Amino acid sequence: MSDSLEALIRDLRTFDRRKEVTNALARNVRKPVPAVRKAIRQRALAVLPARGGFGRWVSKLSITARVKLQGRAAGVSLKGRRKGFPDKQPKVDLRRIDQGRAAAPSWGRRGDGDWHFQQVTPGFFSETGAEFDGWRKATLDAVDEALEVIRRG
Known part of the structure; x- marks a missing residue:
């Protein structure tokens, strides 16, 4: 893969329709996102606590993907968001939940200072995204297709 990626980077520098190729490449890399x-x-439904509907509530998060094709940090990054309770929290800290700590109301109270942290199973978001097999195949196919377009001219 690294040989074909290096060849793609080298060939893209001199290709006159590089924007068209990079847009197609990003579109093909995004195919496994759904x-x-x-x-x-x-x-999230499987590993987060079901009691009180926490796992179900977190599973309704919105997930966006960003494809970056330039620089040292080229790759796909996933970002998850979930709105909190309208009257108490503007948003939820999904990163902390993914690390294994979830904020929970103490004995049903939701006022300031009435929340505590509880341990949950870590990695529902980051491990699942990283372990997904479709990324590698989609990336390899996208790079090969882009190289073919460049070589055809």
Whole structure:
């Protein structure tokens, strides 16, 4: 893969329609995103506490993907968001939940200072996204297709 990626970077520098190729490349790399969303939501339902509907509530998060094709940090990044309770929290800290700590109301109270942290199973988001097999195949196919377009001219 690294040989074909290096060849793509080298050939893109001199290709006159590089914007067209990079847009197609990004579009092809994004193809597995719906399957990743589904896998993350299913994992949240499976590993997060079901009591009180917490796992179900977290599984309704919105997930966006960003494809970056330039620089040293080229790759796909996933971002998850979930709005909190309208009257108490503007948004939920999904990163902390993914790390294994979830904020919970103490004995049903939701006022300031009435929340505590409880341990949950870590990695429902990050591990699921990283372990998904479709990324590698989609990326390899996209790079090969882009190289073919460049070589055809």
